[in-house]
Amino acid sequence: MKKEPKATPSSFEEAYTELQTIVAQMESGQLSLEDSLKAYQRGDELLQHCQKALAKVEQQVQILTERGQLQPFDANQE
Numbered sequence: 001m002k003k004e005p006k007a008t009p010s011s012f013e014e015a016y017t018e019l020q021t022i023v024a025q026m027e028s029g030q031l032s033l034e035d036s037l038k039a040y041q042r043g044d045e046l047l048q049h050c051q052k053a054l055a056k057v058e059q060q061v062q063i064l065t066e067r068g069q070l071q072p073f074d075a076n077q078e
Contacts, residue, residue: 006042012053019046 009015022043025031031039 006045009046009049012050015046015049015053019043019050022046 009018022039026036026039026043
């Protein structure tokens, strides 16, 4: 029986949380070789999803900054 691919995460946070879980599982050393490979592949998919989401947000921030709609953050300002 063929396994169905896991769904694409609906958000960056969801993908990041699943990625953290996979990393913890792999670091535990409790996965079989086959399960480690599957976890690695899923982790790679999640990493790509996160990178794309971050790149999109970075582009949006850059556009807003160029338009002058964002002001530099000053932590000392009250």
